[in-house]
Amino acid sequence: MVRVLKLELRGITKRFGSLIANDHIDVVVEPGQIHCLLGENGAGKSTLMNVLYGLYEPSEGEILVDGKAVTFRGPGDAMAAGIGMVHQHFMLVPVFTVAENVALGAETTKAGGFLNLDDTRRKIKEISDKYGFDVDPDALIEDLPVGVQQRVEIIKALVRDAKVLILDEPTAVLTPQDTDELLDIMRQLKSNGTSIVFISHKLREVKAVSDTITVIRRGKVVGTADPGASTTELASMMVGRAVNLTLDKAPAKPQETTFQVKDLTVIAPTGQHVVDGISFDIARGEILAVAGVQGNGQTELTEAILGLQERCHGSILLDGEELLGHSVKEVLRAGVGFVPEDRTVDGLIGTFSIAENLVLDLYDQAPYAKGISMSPARILENAKSRIDEFDVRTPSGALAAGTLSGGNQQKVVMARELSRPLRLFIASQPTRGVDVGSIEFLHKRIVAERDQGTPVMIVSTELDEVIELADRIAVLYKGKLVGIVPAGTGRDVLGLMMAGLSPESAHADTAHPGSAHPGSASAGSAHPGSAHTPVQTSTSGAEGGDHE
């Protein structure tokens, strides 16, 4: 008989200075349930879980385990109480083996403090066999694919006898196939009596596995929902107003092809070919979306186009002009607009004002500069009109850009890049960490740019975004172009392509399980790493997971 545990959070408030991240939050996690915390980025979900895990101390409120109030002074206390957590960014030491990572903090030792990893290896084997994880205790973490690393994190919690497992945005780094496997693992864990707190903002996944959904918005619980609720209902609860989840987008009217990439190879300082012989082109009035799991060469591809990568071979032609070998400034002046993937690092200077950030690319040109002097009045004037046009929510353009929310920061970046006449627009992760309301707005602007006849390239690791925006979809895997497929290609096909399959075999692979039972031998055998995964494709549709 597995011991189960009931977890209650009562009136949890967490303040950081004047900022209230959690405002009197009440959540009850019943034993043996998958309880989802649904909310946008920045809604306070992760803060709440860090309070629960003892990483933060709550400013107010209490945590009850099986009805008894507890205080966690650190993660050690939380673990002792039976709470385990899988963080969004894995808490694994890359140069340690699986066994060393699992043992860390709860080491078994021989006399004299000498490590005894055999015991840990045995436990890893046990759990690995039970759930079909197929994890080698002696593999180095840095050699393992992300999906397997995540299983190591789960093993870490299970070895410590976790009765409640917190999963913080666990699918953010996974391919769709890995995600489906994870959802299955969650179901297995549940059937073995482990409760799960599942933190996510992805409605499809939430609906697929949850028993209860608590929706959090701006640090407050706004209500609970039934997993049977429609995605639009959930989305409007999450955002606080009715949202239109599907983008109204006229079909593309591609004109002549003006942007061409031929045999582009980018070599990293390590000598690795991070972009490997890629060729594609984009027509005016068309959006090409580059899909792929993070770290498959997307960053380097966009940086190469912009002139930020040093060792590039091949050719990048814009209206017949070679861009490769030119400085970033020359590329920008040639009419390339670029939204970098990490706005806080590459898109904005947080301590500069919004107005200054809006002219970062044109600060040395008329009308913002004359000789060596700049014209603050003109810069502020420009800011006013951009802020209006892009609906940036701020009292003044003179405020530091760092004070804005993620969505508003992204609008500032987008406003700057779209304020010049463009011949090519590139947006990397245009809506990462952006609230749903702003996503809608940003997507509309991107489509508007396309309709003006600019070739647009979007790089996104979010399949939903790719599907929504793309007129054509290019999939990158390990620096190579797996293929370019038309919009409307199935999510499961794209998922397989993101794992490296060519479009043809991806189509073939997804066609067969459909003709037989979903989840017959072919699905199981396609993943030697997960012999216990009985269902592969059932959750790939938006309504697929309600049978729990």
Added chain:
Amino acid sequence: MSTTATSPVPGKPQQGKPQPGTPESAREKAPAISAKPVTWKVPVLLAVLGVVAFIFFGIMGPNQTAKFGISSSGDFFQLPAIEVPAFLGGIVLSVLMLGLAGYAVYLKTRNEASPGWLPIVFIVLFVAAFLIWVVGGARTPSISLAGLIAGSVTLAVPLVFGSLSGVLCERVGVVNIAIEGQLLGGAFTAAMVATLTKSPFIGLLAAAVAGAIVSMVLAVFSIKYLVNQIIVGVVLNVLVSGLTGFLFSTVMQANKAQFNSPGRLPIIDIPVLSSIPVIGPILFKQSVVGYLMYIAVIVVWIGLFKTKWGLRVRAVGEHPQAADTMGIKVNATRFWNVTLGGAVAGIGGSFFTLVAIDSFTKEISGGRGFIALAALIFGRWNPIGAFFAALLFGFADNLQSIVTIIGTPVPSQFMAMLPYLVTVLAVAGLVGRSRPPAASGIPYVKG
């Protein structure tokens, strides 16, 4: 990738075995693409050094016969001295080196990395050829190899302690630039306390305490107040240098007998064993500090890689957040480890005033704390690696002084550069790529 694209036949069910066209098999193939490429660095460097050796040590080699004594008179049994005709020796060794370089180039053309032994063998050959060349060209072409090696170990003692201190600090995530200050503080305190208490052993203990105190200042400022670790370290070096210099000129010089006559730690000679040629004096005829060095290297290595303490320490230095979420107190671990590192460096400092010379002088550590830092990097943050790296630097240091004594055509200033030249080459990554602990130098702030 092309095979994965074509193998599954559309329209034909493929059940049973894992197929080539699945994501898993695609993943397995991936390393072939992303595998770390072989660089030209090692083959080119070896080839250049080989050519240099062939021209200088070979073609331009001296015509005398170099003589290397192995046994000293008091040894257990006598081994004959090795005599090498310098010209022939230079030619043979440099041809061997060129052969090795050629092999590395050949491997590179086949896109294979040079095996780890190759650069090591190359270095040994190069050093041998260099020795033959230097000794062969000297006025008295004869040196005692045993004396050369024993002297190297002696000179390496403070370096080994210093680099162990660096290992202990960096492995836990704090860069210890203050090794120099810890050595100097240890040297000063050892001299002062040993003179006052009339016991070199108490002086030794006091040196450890002094090093620990210097380290605690580093720890408090870098861990609690998040001051840049490099800056705190540099400031500490200047501070200790100024403080000991001041106390030396005001207190010690005024009354040498009362404050600066520590007396030496005795050399403990283990009978019989110490009479083994070459290794006897190195291993069995040392001061307490020398024996402590060997013990410290082994203990730190076992501690870091075989115990629970070491696992936690390394986790804190690699990924402090991960350690924190596993209930390990990151900053406390850092504080105590840095303190321990300081104590180790302090013991190394006592070597200057209790073993090498029997009094303190200004700046007695003479920059060896920085060479220790280089040994730490050359030794890849590993206690045993750091030990051998420190030995190499000690060897270069000692060779420099011996070669000056026997009188070579090489200007002594050039020979004096040798230890630093070796340091630069070593730190530039002659032997493979070294990777510091990931969180080294980065303060840990919760949340």
